Amino acid sequence: MRRGQAMIESSMPRWIAHRGGGSAAPENTLAAFKTGLKAGFTAFECDVKLSLDGVLWLLHDDTLDRTTDARGPAAPWRWENLQLVDAGSWHSAAFRGEPPASLDQVLDFAAQHGVWLNLEIKPSPGQDVRTGEAVARRVAQWMAQHPSAPRPLLSSFSLAALQAARKTLRGLRADAPLAYLVQTYEDGALEQAVALGAEGLHTDWRQVTPAVVDRVHARGLKLRVYTVNDADQARALLAAGVDGLFTDRLDLPARL
Template identity: 45%
Template sequence: MTANLPSWPYSRYIAHRGGGRLAPENTLAAMRVGAAHGFTMFEYDVKLSSDNVLVLMHDDDVDRTSNGQGPAAAKPYAELAQLDFGGWHSAAYAGEPLPTFAAVARYTVANGIASNVEIKPCPGREAETGRAVALAARQLWQGADTAPLLSSFAEEALAAARKAAPELPRALLVEKVPADWRERLAKYDCVALNINQKDATRELIDAVHAAGYRIAAWTVNDPERARLLLDWGIDGIFTDELAAIRPAA
């Protein structure tokens, strides 16, 4: 069944937001924790600051993951760089800065770590962010052994990424698996479908493979569920539980 599948040079174990629950998400500190737990692939979120610097952040607002307040889209990089993105997690990470996409790219490439780059645009900046992430990824991973996998819930961002750097692999992220998933994957020339693990079944995995695509599931935090999905042949699982669900476990 794998004969018609696109290349998948990625680990089946993917550290969610770099360090899962063990470190402040989307930071270089998180990446180092993920690497220390044996992970060779990270997922992380990238968006634009108000002055168009690509940075790692999941939420539209900085409130949850920093000591600041307000929408990220309204803040220039110099302001974001002054915030503490680690203290909310634990005292051990107090003072951890917000990393740029470029810094994380350098770290992962230098250490042989693959990336699932989730394009996470601020509202209204979907196409702009998709294009910026794709062009930056093309440059930052030039000559690297493994290209980053670009994914997004925002289909406008995925379309813009495809137009800007068609050679980079893409995955469609979905909250719920749509009936027309085949058509959507074809529309954005994707290699994979990234689904909520609750929707994962052996039948769906087989159907996605039969259609010529890869499939990964987020966020798998129960070790038994992880083993089951891997037994069913899923291509990747995103996890927060880096100690319990990892390549060496």
């Protein structure tokens, strides 16, 4: 890692805009990232999966129903057709016609604005390894092209996807950090993260106590928590020593 990059990452923002723009914009769209940036955020989380034809793009769910005007599983869709989907109207009329974002578009955004990305590998069913490999290859290529930019962090609930990403990164001699994402904190999950060579552990904020923070830090990992939308909760978590908070409330950092 270069010195400039190390300085950037040592002062990584604690506040991370959930799915690009939290509740202020349609999730996992470029409009969301632009909204988050306008609100002052310099760190962003989003969900990445594969289209049928191998394009990496942003969507949280396995289906298109909740956040687009299309219906059914996302996996069978080709990217050329996904670009015609309306991923904004479900949020509000102001975002009508906003298309889903590709990972390449988000990486271009990060390069342009010098922001940090947490790319959650969100495979469609049965595509854990393939998606983990694809995200790792693209991120390795992007890091080589932008050596001074903050390195994206790859996270996932899927241990198989993270293991595939780690293997791919090692094969390419690329050094992107990983984080294991869990719904319930357990010491076993922490040990899995350590065995993976992860940089961090991400968990539901309700799982966190000062003792949990101490255990994670004692193993040399960062602890980030989701999804924190209350000022009192955020204040307590920061006082406990968590390293990052994912939020849907773009106004929350200013309130604290």
